[in-house]
Amino acid sequence: MREEVVDTSVLLAGLVTSDETHFRAMALIEDMDKEELLFHVPSLVVLELVSVLSRIVGVEEAREAKGIIDFWVDRGKLKIHHFDLRKMDDAIEIALNRRLHVADAIAIQLAEELGLPLVTMTRK
Amino acid sequence: MVKKDNGFKATGLAKFSPIGNAARQAIVWSPDMPAIIEADSRLVELKRLIEQGDVSAANDSAQGLLNSLKSFDKKHRKLLKPFLMLLDGDAKSVHKMYHEAEEVYNQVTKEAKKAGDKLMQSVAFFFGGMILWKQHKQKDALKQIDRAVKTNPRYVEALINKGVAEMELGKPKKAIESFDKALSVEMNNALAWVNMGAAYISMGKYKDASTWLDMAINADKTDALANYNKGLVLEEQKKYDKAAARFETAFNGKEELPDRGTQLYSAWVDLMLSQIMKLISSNDMKKADKMILNFKRLTASATSDGVGEKINGAMEAYKSAMSKKEREHYSVFEYKMQTVQDAMMLWGSLRDWVSKKWPEGLSVSVALKGER
Numbered sequence: 001m002r003e004e005v006v007d008t009s010v011l012l013a014g015l016v017t018s019d020e021t022h023f024r025a026m027a028l029i030e031d032m033d034k035e036e037l038l039f040h041v042p043s044l045v046v047l048e049l050v051s052v053l054s055r056i057v058g059v060e061e062a063r064e065a066k067g068i069i070d071f072w073v074d075r076g077k078l079k080i081h082h083f084d085l086r087k088m089d090d091a092i093e094i095a096l097n098r099r100l101h102v103a104d105a106i107a108i109q110l111a112e113e114l115g116l117p118l119v120t121m122t123r124k
Numbered sequence: 125m126v127k128k129d130n131g132f133k134a135t136g137l138a139k140f141s142p143i144g145n146a147a148r149q150a151i152v153w154s155p156d157m158p159a160i161i162e163a164d165s166r167l168v169e170l171k172r173l174i175e176q177g178d179v180s181a182a183n184d185s186a187q188g189l190l191n192s193l194k195s196f197d198k199k200h201r202k203l204l205k206p207f208l209m210l211l212d213g214d215a216k217s218v219h220k221m222y223h224e225a226e227e228v229y230n231q232v233t234k235e236a237k238k239a240g241d242k243l244m245q246s247v248a249f250f251f252g253g254m255i256l257w258k259q260h261k262q263k264d265a266l267k268q269i270d271r272a273v274k275t276n277p278r279y280v281e282a283l284i285n286k287g288v289a290e291m292e293l294g295k296p297k298k299a300i301e302s303f304d305k306a307l308s309v310e311m312n313n314a315l316a317w318v319n320m321g322a323a324y325i326s327m328g329k330y331k332d333a334s335t336w337l338d339m340a341i342n343a344d345k346t347d348a349l350a351n352y353n354k355g356l357v358l359e360e361q362k363k364y365d366k367a368a369a370r371f372e373t374a375f376n377g378k379e380e381l382p383d384r385g386t387q388l389y390s391a392w393v394d395l396m397l398s399q400i401m402k403l404i405s406s407n408d409m410k411k412a413d414k415m416i417l418n419f420k421r422l423t424a425s426a427t428s429d430g431v432g433e434k435i436n437g438a439m440e441a442y443k444s445a446m447s448k449k450e451r452e453h454y455s456v457f458e459y460k461m462q463t464v465q466d467a468m469m470l471w472g473s474l475r476d477w478v479s480k481k482w483p484e485g486l487s488v489s490v491a492l493k494g495e496r
Contacts, residue, residue, distance in 0.1 A: 015471075016475075016488055029468075056482065056491060
């Protein structure tokens with residue numbers, strides 16, 4: 001099974017059909033659901049997804065998204081990595097060296113730590 | 125389709141609530157009142173209270189001014205009297221003293237006539253009619269509203285409400301005439317368009333209904349009443365998916381509907397369940413599962429919106445009207461409601477919903493920038 005770190009843009013693009021990256025994101029999500037690909041995500045990704053959805057679409061949709069992610073987590077298809085002080089120190093260095101947003105620094109930190117590719121749908 | 129005891133009808137809306145609004149409308153219509161008000165600081169203050177919607181305070185002030193009517197310019201007194209009295213009618217309406225309010229508005233019609241202000245008189249006729257409507261005296265209400273539009277043929281609010289009253293009395297052709305008159309005064313009145321659509325539905329003229337409803341939806345995609353009525357049209361035309369989508373759009377504006385969405389939810393539940401039953405009976409379980417998931421999600425969302433009882437009531441009504449064969453299929457549906465859990469189906473269903481509500485032109489990348 002392939003393993004990749006994904007950021008919020010992958011999950012969000014998988015919900016927005018009008019986005020140009022939607023089909024690419026859906027292909028990854030389908031692979032994950034079929035257990036051909038294991039998603040690693042920082043816990044911030046879940047928070048960010050829920051926050052964007054609740055702000056732009058609605059609270060119910062945000063809760064629904066969280067419920068589906070929990071479902072994937074329960075079945076071992078998606079692994080959530082929690083943040084701690086060590087990860088924070090590493091992410092701070094990444095943010096300072098590359099002048100990145102916090103969410104990007106955290107995703108890169110996890111990818112580097114796990115030695116896995118980072119998949120994103122945003123151009124950075 | 126189970127519709128024997130649970131028929132849904134097109135809904136028209138009388139938007140212009142009578143509660144506490146007569147004095148405000150009199151200021152709009154009466155040709156002389158604005159100048160009279162501007163000339164006296166006490167009346168300016170009264171107007172401020174009216175505009176704030178503080179009917180009780182406005183009425184207290186108005187009663188004081190009525191008692192000191194002699195302190196006003198003699199030529200203004202005749203006109204001020206009915207205007208100040210209107211506030212008494214408004215306050216009584218707000219406090220649900222409908223009979224008393226009705227009497228006050230009747231007196232105002234006479235005083236306004238004495239003062240030679242036909243437009244203020246039409247306002248009093250209209251609000252007197254609306255008070256009768258509140259008391260479910262539709263026929264008397266219609267007579268009174270009719271007097272309002274005869275006195276002031278450009279009174280759009282009264283024309284629309286007259287049409288709605290006519291619809292409620294089972295006279296859709298008359299209603300269409302009233303909405304037509306309203307549109308001849310104000311051609312872009314979306315409320316008149318929707319009501320026109322509702323009247324055509326009740327006559328079974330779905331193409332005509334669609335034309336008017338589409339105009340309203342084009343003006344405001346979220347218009348709950350227009351979307352609900354359009355859903356009814358599409359259902360009659362057997363375009364079930366599109367009908368369900370219209371009903372679902374109307375959910376967001378259920379508060380705008382005259383019954384706060386009871387009919388809307390009944391119509392939606394009836395449509396969804398009948399479609400699910402069809403899929404189960406034809407053993408198309410893949411499609412049935414997808415639809416059940418969608419139903420599950422929307423009912424959960426509706427329940428958290430505080431309309432769970434409406435959904436449950438509608439489901440009970442559906443169940444009670446089912447045949448024996450349908451009951452077997454309903455058991456399958458109930459089992460599926462408990463058990464169907466497929467993440468990709470849930471995701472697909474969530475995706476449809478998110479995409480429907482996602483702002484046009486907003487990319488994921490820009491949305492995330494807003495978050496960071």
